[in-house]
Amino acid sequence: MKHLTDEELMLQIASGKLEQLTILFERYNVRMYNFFNKMVHNKMVSEDLTQDVFIKVIKYRTSYKSGNFAAWIYTIARNIFSSHYQKTKKERSNLIDDDTLSANETLVSESNQEELDHLQKALLQLSNSDRELIVMHRFQQIKYEQIAQIIDSTENAVKVKVHRAIKKLKEIYFQTEI
Amino acid sequence: MKQNDITNKLSLYLEGSLSNGDKIDVENQLKNSETLRKELEELNSFLNILNSEKMETPSANLQLSFDKMLAQEIENQQPKVVQLKPKTDWKQFLRIAASIVIVLSAFLLGKYQSNESKVNNNQNQVLALLENNSASKRIEAVISTEDFSIKDTKILKALINRLFFDKNTNVRLAAAEALSKFSEEKMVRDAFIKSLETDKNPTIQLEVIQILSDIQEKRAIKPMEKMLDNEETPQYVKQQLKLNLSSLL
Numbered sequence: 001m002k003h004l005t006d007e008e009l010m011l012q013i014a015s016g017k018l019e020q021l022t023i024l025f026e027r028y029n030v031r032m033y034n035f036f037n038k039m040v041h042n043k044m045v046s047e048d049l050t051q052d053v054f055i056k057v058i059k060y061r062t063s064y065k066s067g068n069f070a071a072w073i074y075t076i077a078r079n080i081f082s083s084h085y086q087k088t089k090k091e092r093s094n095l096i097d098d099d100t101l102s103a104n105e106t107l108v109s110e111s112n113q114e115e116l117d118h119l120q121k122a123l124l125q126l127s128n129s130d131r132e133l134i135v136m137h138r139f140q141q142i143k144y145e146q147i148a149q150i151i152d153s154t155e156n157a158v159k160v161k162v163h164r165a166i167k168k169l170k171e172i173y174f175q176t177e178i
Numbered sequence: 179m180k181q182n183d184i185t186n187k188l189s190l191y192l193e194g195s196l197s198n199g200d201k202i203d204v205e206n207q208l209k210n211s212e213t214l215r216k217e218l219e220e221l222n223s224f225l226n227i228l229n230s231e232k233m234e235t236p237s238a239n240l241q242l243s244f245d246k247m248l249a250q251e252i253e254n255q256q257p258k259v260v261q262l263k264p265k266t267d268w269k270q271f272l273r274i275a276a277s278i279v280i281v282l283s284a285f286l287l288g289k290y291q292s293n294e295s296k297v298n299n300n301q302n303q304v305l306a307l308l309e310n311n312s313a314s315k316r317i318e319a320v321i322s323t324e325d326f327s328i329k330d331t332k333i334l335k336a337l338i339n340r341l342f343f344d345k346n347t348n349v350r351l352a353a354a355e356a357l358s359k360f361s362e363e364k365m366v367r368d369a370f371i372k373s374l375e376t377d378k379n380p381t382i383q384l385e386v387i388q389i390l391s392d393i394q395e396k397r398a399i400k401p402m403e404k405m406l407d408n409e410e411t412p413q414y415v416k417q418q419l420k421l422n423l424s425s426l427l
Binding site for chain 1 (some may be wrong): 187188190195207220221225226227228229230231233234235236237239240241243245247248251252255279
C-alpha cells in the first residue's frame, strides 16, 4: 500500500476506501500544519485547520478527478485559510498590531531562534497572497509549475511573483531589524 | 536588459532555475555592476536565513483527532454506501416484487379458499339439517339438496339414509323425489329397489313405483310382482303396480 502514489491513493479514497487516507495523512499532515503555522502563526489553530483539510478531503473526495493531488490538497488548504481569515478578521487585526509592536522591540537578533522569530514576524506583515507564495515555494519546496496550478496562474507569472514577495520580505526583515 | 528585470531574476539565478541564455545575461551584468553584486549577496544571505527554517512537527493531538475523525467517517460511510450502490436498487426492486407476489398470492389463496369453504359450509349445513329433529327442517334440507348440481356421494348417502330410516313419511317422500334426479347413479337405483321391498307406507310405495317405472329399472320387476302377490298390499297400490309393470315388461 505504501508504494502507491498520492493520486492512486486518493482515487481509492474517492471510491470508498476511506482507510487509505491514513497514508495521505502521514505524507501531508506536517506540510499542511507548517503551511498554516506560517500563515497564522498559531500552533493550536494550525492543528485545527490541518484537521479541517482532511475532513474536507473526505467530504469532497468524489470531486477529485485524478489531477495532481498536492495541488488539490493545497487548494483545499488555501480555501480553509481564506475562510479562517475572513472569520477572524477582527481578532486578527488586533493580534498583528501586537506583533508589530513586539517586533519593533526586538532589535538585536543574535541567535538562530531569534532570527527565525523575527522572520516569522516579518512574514506576518506580508499580504496573504505574498506570504502564501513564500510559504509554498521556500518552506514547502513546491515547484513553480505546481504553485501555478494551485493559485491558477502561469509558471512565469509565479516566478516573478515569488521573487517580488521575497524582495518585499527581505525589505521588511531588514527594516525592522535595524 | 533593464535593471529591474535583472533584479527580478536574481533569486532565480541563485536557485539555478534560469535558462542558459538568461544565466549568461545575469552573469555579464553582475560583472559590470557593483550594486547588483551587493544585492545578490544580500539576497543570498537572506535566502539562507529563509532556508534555515525547519518544518515543525505538530503535536500528537493532530494524529489523535485525525484517527478519531477517520474512524467516525468510516462508520458513517457504511449505510450511505449501501444506499448508493445500484445493487441495492436491484434488491429494492426484488423486495417490492416479492411483496407484490405475497399480497397477490394471499389474495388469490383467500379467494380460492373462501369458495372452497363456502361449498364445504353449505354441504355441512345441509348434512346437519338432514339430521335435525324437526321434520320440516329435514324436508327443507332435502329440497335444498337440489341445488347441488354435482353428484355428491356424501349428500346422496344422507338422502338415501333419510329414504330408508326417517320416521316421517313426508321426509321419506321428499327424499325419494330428490333422489329421482340422480337416478342414473347405481347407488340410487339400488336404494329405490330396496326401499320398494321394505317400505310399508303406501304413499312411499306409490312414489317409488312411479320413479322405478320412469327410470325403466328392470330389476324392480321381481319385487313388484312379489308386492302384487302380497295380501297386505292395499288395492290402489296394486292397481298402480299393474299399471307400471306393463310399462316395464
